[in-house]
Amino acid sequence: MADVTNGDAFVAFERVQKSYDGETLVVKDLNLSLPKGEFLTMLGPSGSGKTTCLMMLAGFETATHGEIKLDGKPINNIPPHKRGIGMVFQNYALFPHMTVAENLSFPLEVRRMGKSDREEKVKRALEMVQMGEFGGRRPAQLSGGQQQRIALARALVFEPELVLMDEPLGALDKQLREHMQFEITNIAHNLGITTVYVTHDQTEALTMSDRVAVFDDGRIQQLAPPDELYESPQNSFVAQFIGENNTLEGTIQEIKGNTCTVKLDDGSIIDAKPVNVVKPGDRTLISIRPERVEMNKERLSPDAHTLRAEVVEFIYMGDIFRTRLRVAGTEDFVIKTRNAPDQRRLKKGEQIEIGWLPDDARALDA
Amino acid sequence: MTDNTAGPDHITGPTPDNALRDADRAAAGGPMLAADGTPLKKSLARALRRQKLRALGLIAPLLIFVLITFVIPIGDMLLRSIKNDIVADTLPRTVQSLSDWDAEAQDLPGEDVWTDFYIDMWFAAERKEHTRLGTRLNYELTGVSSLFRKTGRRVDRFDTDIYTDQFIALDPGWEEPQTWAAMLGDGPASDVLPLTAGAWEDWKAFNVEEGDKVLEEDVPDLMYTALYHELSQGADVSGLSDRLAAAGEAVGGFETVSLREQFADADEDWLDPEVWQIIQLYSPRVTPGYFANAADMQVTPDGVEARPENQRIYGMLFQRTLFMSLMITGSCILLGYPVAWLLANLPMRTANLLMILVLLPFWTSLLVRTSAWKVMLQQQGVINDVLVWLGLVADDARLTMINNQFGTIVAMTHILLPFMILPMYSVMQTIPPSYLRAAKSLGATNWTAFWRVYFPQSVPGIGAGSILVFILAIGYYITPEIVGGNTGTFISNRIAYHISSSLNWGLAAALGSILLVVVLVLYWAYDKIVGIDNVKLG
Structure with missing residues (x-):
């Protein structure tokens, strides 16, 4: 899915730029295309330009430069109400003076649909989000999760092919949020609609999406399926933004095909996989996921480089153990180990030796 | 965690539904008891009593101030609309002996009454109270004032x-x-x-x-x-x-002298039964007369009846006051709504600047603003000059824009506009822009989104502003007085006239009471139709 050509893209951003003040670009040269039926998440810290992109797609902001195409047609000059894009807002934006059924019926009314058709569709949409009995209520009489469902139903009731969601789960508590994540992806896939979802919550992005576009500084830093994003971050921003990550600074010593050796600042040598480093002598940031760090030397190849480490802190977290180590001059090198019967619990001050497969240590830009 | 089949009803934790269910469960088991067995309500009330007393203590100075300087005087003023002590106090004997006189018969009262009246008048004249009584009765029958004045001068020189x-x-x-x-x-x-x-x-x-x-x-x-x-x-x-x-x-x-003749000598109007009718009608200490007057009616021996057509003014004045207040409220809504919308939707800095412009009139004297309108609107005024200069209006056909209803409506709309804008603004500020966006994303045109989604939510602001402006307008005095001329004055101008010029305080009080009742009735009707809960000042 990653290599969609612009030809059969359902939504396409082509060299889109956006500036609010004429001095700085909020979105810098955005190129993005997604095929029909894809669930794409725009993930990024606040101010990274992801919401601006969504608003440009919805038609509430105009692109300063470049073109946005929907189903092959440029939509820059089409007003929002003619784009036929469903949208779920951060605070749901359910109309407080209308009942739930009236809220759902609104998009159908403005499309001049007959009364019986309207009722039928509203009923179906409410059933889809399991809120069949709530048609007569006002939004204020619903809980946050229920409002969320109604907002979703309203965005879908007029059967748009594209649905945009702007941090729709931000106001819910953790349990409900996880439940709704599941439901939203389910509904989106069942209906086969294309979804663009904006969030700053990486767990949400990873669990829900077909592909995730990581935004920072007005650019897409990486666009990839969740597993690729997590396991093969293309640069240090993505590596640090997605999931927990250990970083070690050093200089490239030698690149040999798919592996390289890196000399850390304290002089120790480690193996890594070169990702966006070019030649020996480059500064690099090594990224290692806490769960890929190996304490058992037998699982590593005999010639693997290892590092000495001292346990600074051991935290029992139930399903896993989280151990903080002093390694190569840094004190927040974290490793995670599964709470398995044979897993040893480390003690503070204990000296151990750690290593990893060269593939799990990614040498990224410094 | 939760599986897919868990419906909204299975959500545990504090949802509105669960709260209601809890409340039902509690209500079913009789009154809740506190730890020591007293009903929970009672022990809560006891716990809150100190707090309530403290609150009362805090408002007490203002409460006392308002009671003494406002509520009591206003109440006293309103009582004057029915109070009528002056006849019974000044002519105690006459009032008593006149009570069984038959006004219908068109006969003059008998010698008993004349004797009583002579004694009462003598004391009243000595105390100089007869002129006040004359003035009072003159409201009901023109000429009585001079009758009493004249007789008062003569009564101690009667041939008795x-x-x-x-x-x-x-x-x-x-x-x-x-x-x-x-x-x-x-x-x-x-x-x-x-x-x-x-x-x-x-x-x-x-x-x-x-x-x-x-x-x-x-x-x-x-x-x-x-x-x-x-x-x-x-x-x-x-x-x-x-x-x-x-x-x-x-x-x-004894040689006798007829008191009736003596009074007739002083002024032959005493032989007019109508004078005695009026005295008899206004003998009671409580009278509907002022209210009858205020409603363009009069009290006659046959009961209350409408005044002749050419003497009715208050009904017309009330109608005009209501009509013009509605016009002013309407034009305030029309002019204020866009401004409030702009204020609510502009960035904070710009909005604050505009807000100062809106509030500017508040910092200018009301008299100055009204006089400014006089300068603007008069026939030789700024607007007419400009129109003539532009050639839109001939120099000899300058528009009359002041000293009529138009002038009053224009000036009062300007003066009351901030009272409309402020509540509308504060309500609109609470309407998130995402509602309009949502409506548009759902396919509504700009107009539909505004009319179906934004406008209904701004109605509480319109309601609050309208009530404020309408109630202020209906009792307005200074502006109509200055720019109203003859056709643009309000009932309040008439009330002021009776308070300060004609000194008919009773009638002024009656008019004021009617105005108060009208406002309360309108408020009640508004509550019934729109619902006062729907009024928000912010």
């Missing part, structure tokens, strides 16, 4: 001295105040001669008021008249004193 002379001729003792004092002090004589005794009491009281000693003053003619009247009516004085008994026998042969 012939009784004095005849009594003294009969027995020189009658000239001595001591004789009267002894006779009418305590004892049977005052029971037999109630009128005379009452007049003596009043005479004594009058002397005390004046700082004179009753025993050193000449006995006034009215005492002799009263005594003659009672004796001639056959008061049984036998067995009282010899002097009195002698007088009782002699009065039959």
Whole structure:
């Protein structure tokens, strides 16, 4: 899915730029295309330009430069109400003076649909989000999760092919949020609609999406399926933004095909996989996921480089153990180990030796 | 965690549904009890009492201030709309004897009434109260004021001295105040001669008021008249004193003077039964007369009836006041809504600047603003000059824009506009822009999104602003006074006229009460139709 050509893209951003003040670009040269039926998440810290992109797609902001195409047609000059894009807002934006059924019926009314058709569709949409009995209520009489469902139903009731969601789960508590994540992806896939979802919550992005576009500084830093994003971050921003990550600074010593050796600042040598480093002598940031760090030397190849480490802190977290180590001059090198019967619990001050497969240590830009 | 089949009803934790269910469960089990067994309500009330007392203490100074300087005076003022003590206080005897006079018969009252009236008038004239009474009754019947004034000047020169002379001729003792004092002090004589005794009491009281000693003053003619009247009516004085008994026998042969003629001499209007009708009608201490007047009606012996067409003004004034207040409210909504919308949707800095412009009128004297409109709108004023200069209006056909309804509506709309904008603004500020965006994303055009989604949510602001502006407008005084001319004045201008010029406070109070009731009724109707809960000031 990653290599969609612009030809059969359902939504396409082509060299889109956006500036609010004429001095700085909020979105810098955005190129993005997604095929029909894809669930794409725009993930990024606040101010990274992801919401601006969504608003440009919805038609509430105009692109300063470049073109946005929907189903092959440029939509820059089409007003929002003619784009036929469903949208779920951060605070749901359910109309407080209308009942739930009236809220759902609104998009159908403005499309001049007959009364019986309207009722039928509203009923179906409410059933889809399991809120069949709530048609007569006002939004204020619903809980946050229920409002969320109604907002979703309203965005879908007029059967748009594209649905945009702007941090729709931000106001819910953790349990409900996880439940709704599941439901939203389910509904989106069942209906086969294309979804663009904006969030700053990486767990949400990873669990829900077909592909995730990581935004920072007005650019897409990486666009990839969740597993690729997590396991093969293309640069240090993505590596640090997605999931927990250990970083070690050093200089490239030698690149040999798919592996390289890196000399850390304290002089120790480690193996890594070169990702966006070019030649020996480059500064690099090594990224290692806490769960890929190996304490058992037998699982590593005999010639693997290892590092000495001292346990600074051991935290029992139930399903896993989280151990903080002093390694190569840094004190927040974290490793995670599964709470398995044979897993040893480390003690503070204990000296151990750690290593990893060269593939799990990614040498990224410094 | 939760599986897919878990419906919204299975959400655990604090949802509105669960809260309601909990409340139901609690209600079913009878009253809740506190830890010590007292009902929870009672122990809560006890816990809150201190807090309530403290709150009361905090507002007490203002409460007392408002009570003393506002509520009580206003209440007193409103009571004046029905209070009518002046007739009964000034003419106590007349009021009593006139009560069984038949006004329908068109006869003049009998000699009893004339005697009582003579005594009452004499005291009233001495105390200079007759003019006030005349003024009061003049509201009901034109000419009564001068009638009382004229009679007051004459009443102590009535020919009643012939009784004095005849009594003294009969027995020189009658000239001595001591004789009267002894006779009418305590004892049977005052029971037999109630009128005379009452007049003596009043005479004594009058002397005390004046700082004179009753025993050193000449006995006034009215005492002799009263005594003659009672004796001639056959008061049984036998067995009282010899002097009195002698007088009782002699009065039959006295030369008499008709008080009716005396009054007719002073002013022949006293022979008009209508005057007596009015006195009788307004004898009670509580009268519907002011309210009848305020409603373009009058009290007649047959009951309350409408005034002739050409004398009705208040109904028209009330209608005009309501109509113009509605016009002003309407134009405030039309002009204020876009401004409030802009204020609510602009960035904070710009909005604050505009807000200052909106509030600017508040910092300018009301009189200055109104006078400015006079300068703007008059025939030789700025607007006319510009129109003439532009050639839109001929120099000899300049528009009349002031001293009429138009002028009042324009000036008051300008003055009251901030009261409309502020509540609308504060309500609009709470409407998130995402509602409009949501509506548009759902396919609504700009207009539909506004009309179906934004406008209904801004209605509470319109309601609050309208109530504020309407109620302020309906009682407005200064602006219509200055720019209203004849056709653009409000009922309040008429009230002010009665308070300060015609001094008919009762009528002013009645008009004010009606205005108050109208406002309350409109408020109530508004609550019924729109619901006062839907009014938000922010």
